[in-house]
Amino acid sequence: MPHVVTVLGSASSHSRSANLLERVELPLAQRSIESVRVEIRKLAPDALLGGDVAHPQIAEAIAAIESADxxxxxxxxxxASYSGLLKVFLDLLPRDALRCKPVLPLATGGSLAHLLAVDYALNPVLASLGAExxxxxxxxxxxxxxQLAGTFELSPSVATRLSEAVDGLAQIIEDKQDLRALRCRPPSVHVSKEPSTNACAA
Ligand SMILES: Cc1cc2nc3c(=O)[nH]c(=O)nc-3n(C[C@H](O)[C@H](O)[C@H](O)COP(=O)(O)O)c2cc1C
Structure with missing residues (x-):
C-alpha cells in the first residue's frame, strides 16, 4: 500500500495547519493511500535542536520520509515565513530526501499579506531536498x-483548491504504482525494452 508522510510544522495543539492535514489524510485513505503523520512539536526537543539524527524518534521520522511515495x-x-519548527526538522533530512516524491505544501496565515512565503521561502528549501x-x-x-465547535470550518474556495491538490497528489502516486507494477511483471510479459526517460519512475 503506498504511503504519504504528512508533516505538521505547527507548535499549536489546536492547529489550523493540522486541520488541513486531516482534510488531506481522509481522502487519501479513501483512495487506499496510507498517511503517516510526523508532528514535529512532539519529537524529542533536545534531539531535534541538537541535530541528533540517530535518536529513535528522529530516525523514524526521517526513514518514513525516505520510504514515502x-x-x-x-x-x-x-x-512572514514558514515555521522555525519546520525548518529545524527539514535541516535534519538528508540531501535528496524528497527526490522522486511529489510534495504538496500547505500553509495557514493570519491574512493574505504573506501569501507568497510558500513560493519564496518554503518551496526553494523543498527543491534543495530534491523535490522535483x-x-x-x-x-x-x-x-x-x-473556529466552529472545537474544529475549523473551511471556506468553499479553499476546500475546492485542497480537494484538487489532493487529487493531483493521489494521481501521481497511483500512476507511479502502475508503472512499478508494470516493471515488476515477468520478463516474458514485459515487452518494452526502451529505457525510461524519467529516472524517478524507476
Ligand atoms: C508568533 C506568530 C507570528 C505570526 N506571523 C504571521 C505572519 O507573519 N503572517 C501571517 O500571515 N500570519 C502570521 N501569524 C498567524 C498564523 O500564521 C495563523 O494564525 C496560522 O493559522 C496559525 O496556524 P496553526 O493554527 O496551524 O498554528 C502569526 C502567528 C503567530 C502566533
Missing part, C-alpha cells in the same frame, strides 16, 4: 478557517 508539508506562517514535483500549494487564512 509522497510528502505533504503543512505549516503556519510566522514572521512540487504541487501547487494551498494557502488558508484565518478567515478561511473559522
Amino acid at each position: 509522497g510528502v505533504v508539508v503543512a505549516t503556519p506562517l510566522y514572521k 514535483h512540487i504541487i501547487g500549494g494551498v494557502f488558508a487564512t484565518e478567515a478561511d478557517m473559522r
